[in-house]
Amino acid sequence: MNELLTKLAECVEFGKINKAAPFPPQMKGQDGADEITRQALDSGVPAQDILGEGLMPGMERVGIKFRENKVFVPQVLMSAKAMSTAMVHLKPYFASGEAKQKGTFIIGTVQGDLHDIGKNLVAMMVEGNGYKVVDLGTDCPAEKYLAAIRENPGAVIGLSALLTTTMTSMEKITREIKNAFPETLVAVGGAPVNDDFRLKIGADVYAPDPQGVVEFLNTKIA
Amino acid sequence: MMNIADVIFEQTYRFDELTIDLDQLSRDLGYEFDDLPEPFAGYLEQVVDDCRHLTDICGTYRLMDCVHSGDGARTVMAGNVEFKVGKTIANELLRAEKLAVFVCTAGKTISEKSAVFLKGDDPVLGYVYDIMGSAITEAVGDEIQQVISREVSLLGEKITNRYSPGYCHWNVADQHKLFSLFPAAPCGVTLTASALMHPVKSISGVIGIGKNVVFRHYQCDLCNMPNCVYRGK
Ligand code: B12
Numbered sequence A: 001m002n003e004l005l006t007k008l009a010e011c012v013e014f015g016k017i018n019k020a021a022p023f024p025p026q027m028k029g030q031d032g033a034d035e036i037t038r039q040a041l042d043s044g045v046p047a048q049d050i051l052g053e054g055l056m057p058g059m060e061r062v063g064i065k066f067r068e069n070k071v072f073v074p075q076v077l078m079s080a081k082a083m084s085t086a087m088v089h090l091k092p093y094f095a096s097g098e099a100k101q102k103g104t105f106i107i108g109t110v111q112g113d114l115h116d117i118g119k120n121l122v123a124m125m126v127e128g129n130g131y132k133v134v135d136l137g138t139d140c141p142a143e144k145y146l147a148a149i150r151e152n153p154g155a156v157i158g159l160s161a162l163l164t165t166t167m168t169s170m171e172k173i174t175r176e177i178k179n180a181f182p183e184t185l186v187a188v189g190g191a192p193v194n195d196d197f198r199l200k201i202g203a204d205v206y207a208p209d210p211q212g213v214v215e216f217l218n219t220k221i222a
Numbered sequence B: 001m002m003n004i005a006d007v008i009f010e011q012t013y014r015f016d017e018l019t020i021d022l023d024q025l026s027r028d029l030g031y032e033f034d035d036l037p038e039p040f041a042g043y044l045e046q047v048v049d050d051c052r053h054l055t056d057i058c059g060t061y062r063l064m065d066c067v068h069s070g071d072g073a074r075t076v077m078a079g080n081v082e083f084k085v086g087k088t089i090a091n092e093l094l095r096a097e098k099l100a101v102f103v104c105t106a107g108k109t110i111s112e113k114s115a116v117f118l119k120g121d122d123p124v125l126g127y128v129y130d131i132m133g134s135a136i137t138e139a140v141g142d143e144i145q146q147v148i149s150r151e152v153s154l155l156g157e158k159i160t161n162r163y164s165p166g167y168c169h170w171n172v173a174d175q176h177k178l179f180s181l182f183p184a185a186p187c188g189v190t191l192t193a194s195a196l197m198h199p200v201k202s203i204s205g206v207i208g209i210g211k212n213v214v215f216r217h218y219q220c221d222l223c224n225m226p227n228c229v230y231r232g233k
Helices: A003-014 A033-042 A047-067 A073-096 A117-128 A142-151 A164-180 A195-201 A210-220 B022-029 B040-051 B086-092 B108-119 B123-153 B172-180
Strands: A104-109 A132-135 A156-160 A186-189 B008-013 B057-067 B076-078 B081-083 B098-105 B158-163 B202-210
Touching: A003 A033, A003 A047, A003 A073, A033 A047, A033 A073, A047 A073, A047 A117, A047 A210, A073 A117, A073 B123, A104 A117, A104 A142, A117 A132, A117 A156, A117 A210, A117 B123, A142 A156, A142 A164, A156 A164, A156 A210, A164 A186, A164 A195, A164 B172, A186 A195, A186 A210, B008 B123, B022 B040, B022 B123, B040 B123, B057 B123, B057 B202, B076 B098, B081 B172, B086 B158, B098 B123, B098 B172, B108 B123, B123 B158, B123 B202, B172 B202
Parallel strands: A104 A132, A104 A156, A156 A186
Antiparallel strands: B008 B057, B057 B076, B057 B098, B076 B081, B098 B202, B158 B202
């Protein structure tokens, strides 16, 4: 495999944004995701390969390490930043259709709830694994999800809730989505949510961590 | 003589008056304090410096008579307000003669700052503000707990640990009843219909008081939340 892509995967895995970034200490002074993506494009590596063979493998390793408690939220944020810095260079190729994402994931924190770090981590990880992510923000009523599905047919939905009181809102939203779009897949998560609750409200998958929903998407969409 | 149960204590705190465990914060960032790499070390220093300017860190409590009636195994009464605290917490409060109901907050400033950076282009800095906000909130809880402990010890009374709606089978919606015991927006904290406190970095709860209550560390084997803030405390 192209050596630049191997290096790029490492930049994402360890959160090396660009040459100037001091983090991580062991990569100080080396090129980061920013420079390497540019170099790869300049040397003719297709944007699709940069995404699929450089960025995605790096992000997948982060997701697994996060699930195994080997890295924490800040390291994931660093990796996500490295990823998004690289994506800036790739944007024109997605716009022209030369490179493609695997599918679309729409995520939001349910109505009545304002927590967003957990939801953001899921969004970053899903995006880093090659999906287009539509982030609806927090305190989202059912109509907002429904409108987003209309705009993005075939998208999978993610609902996040951090309080037991707002889990009722998660139930209501899931039912409304399933009524309007029976084929649409709904993933649920957040600290008080579990698989029994997922089953009760008729959602399709519960995952305790972002990697879980990535794996679900990879089996259902990719 | 003034009836003690009618007094609402409210106190703002400066950051430096609180005990913040920087070692724990470092661990939340993924490192031991002495090995904290850049940019985390610099961020933590920056956030600590900034927190010294906070003026809206606040804790408040009110002492209420505690009545055990009705379904005593699962509920307690603060005055005439019934809290459905569930078996575990009811058991801890069984011998309480009074209850201190409390609300503590790290304030609007840090909650907003964290949100701005998290949504903006420096989520890592936002996250450092976020976990600092949580640490400040709990540190105010510790202070309030000590104030109450000192106060009641003058009367030969002791306190229990603190318990919050949303933990150990106590429904988070009971916060509406808890807030009804305070004037509107205690310490500037308000409650949404879905029982979410604003600012986000806030906690609410009760502490049992009495000659025969026992301070016990949290009984974590009853709960399955692996990374709970109260684990082992
Ligand atoms: C830190 C913390 C606090 C802090 C900060 C709160 C804040 N919002 O910033 C403080 C101390 C202030 C606090 C206060 C309270 N808290 Co609190 N808190 C926590 C704690 C320990 C961590 C939350 C956190 O930041 N996690 C980190 C983020 C990254 O994780 P996350 O949001 O869960 O997201 C991850 C997963 O859930 C998942 N995920 C999230 N969304 C989605 C979506 C999909 C589709 C998928 C697949 C996955 C997924 O992926 C994310 C990344 O791994 C949790 C317990 C826990 N260990 O989770 C309790 C917890 C959230 N708190 C709880 C409670 C009850 C409260 C209070 C109501 C207590 C009180 N009465 O005072 C208050 C409420 C505050 C308010 N504003 O209303 C309960 C909520 C459940 C419930 N009973 O309703 C929890 C779950 C603890 C428990 N043991 O029950 N809390």
